[in-house]
Amino acid sequence: MRDLLKRGWLVAVPDYEGPGASYCAGLQAAHATLDGIRAVLASASDIGYIQKNASRVAMWGYSGGAFATGFAYEQIASYAPDLLGSVVGAVVGGPAPNLTTVAQAMNKRDTAGLVVASIMGVTAQQPVARQYLVSRLKAEGQYNATAWLAVAKMSGVDALAAYSMQDVYEYFVGGETDVWHPIVQEVIDRDAVMGVDRGKLAAGVPLFVYKAVQDEMSPVKETDDLVAGYCERGATVLYHRNLLGGHNDELWSGRLRTLQFLEHVLDGKKSENLTVPEAGKCVIQDVSVPLDVLELLPDWWWGRR
Known part of the structure; x- marks a missing residue:
């Protein structure tokens, strides 16, 4: 979160499990995440911090967080069509679709x-x-x-x-x-299964998915199938299949690529290392990104005085 704040972005962390600890309840996770975005836009615009109709919002989650983000991405068009003009990107890292x-x-x-x-x-x-x-x-x-x-x-x-x-x-x-x-x-x-057709997808919202091929907690084929299903339904997806590392490694190995994606959709800053597809297109890439121990140091550490 500190890395995101350092870039000048407003950061919201939803309690998508709720008071009943509804861990892995997909629709609640989706609705709570999207309602949280609505709340931030409403309250922040009321005090003049941001302009509600001019704000750009992106979502990011890894593993259990990817479960919430993935369901939220799937529910935007049907549950929160009012956010279609604000949500400009989503990141699903290390998903566990089933x-x-x-x-x-x-x-x-x-x-x-x-x-x-x-x-x-x-x-x-x-x-x-x-x-x-x-x-x-x-x-x-x-x-x-x-x-x-x-x-x-x-x-x-x-x-x-x-x-x-x-x-x-x-x-x-x-x-x-x-x-x-x-x-x-x-x-x-x-x-608790991602990718089930519960309505129209927000095809114009670019989605970045990253996953370790050797993920020991969730078979990569299930994520392959998830992405394929999104693409068949007209989604805009960049999917990185990392040939190196496992589930916990990819948590860190995917962080810098995620920040590049977020900089692209939020600030219009393009990266030479990551290309966001055109609307309605899908790009699936096998990458080899090793876990560098230096990546465990957040980027704000490098800029400290």
Whole structure:
């Protein structure tokens, strides 16, 4: 955020999960993100900080943040058509388009806590699915209902520590079958899968997608298919498939390219290293961007006095 502020941009960070911790609930994430933009434009213009009708807005998220940004991008035209003149770009980094496959990939690893948080989050506002899940939790033993439900009051870091390396299916009487029961799966398919045709896309809003081909949390093919689907629907997409590194590496390896993209759409500053396609066009590129440890230093550090 400090890198963005250094460029003179106003930065807003939405609480897109809401008070119920609806982690991975896609439509809420989209609506909260877009409502947040509306709120910033309204309040900032009221005090004369920006001109509401002349403002240029871009969205950026990585991993879980990419989930919110991606859903918001998909919902602009249908949910927030009033923002079509303001939103000039979106960035989706390290996306995990399908919660089901992501959860299966992260289980039994140091990321298992995010599986617990996501299953609880996506059912937070779905009482039938939530009631079913709770009814299938074990009452006794190490993996019991109390331990599972404790995630509701944990931060992401806390959840990662509490459930690290666990098999989350052990919490349920019927194991994996309970977690992916049709009652739950229907909710996930409806609200936690990106790229589902829920209405017209904002084809004129350029989208930058970047992903590590060796991403260990979400198969790159799912992102390939996501981008292909966007392109078939007339979207404007620049997609970088990084042949180097994994999920966490790309968080940093993609940062400078993202800043170049944002400078292009917000300030009209073009980069020799990154070309934004013409409206309605898609450019898919394999790139080899290594993780440079110096990239871990934010660019404001280099300009400090």
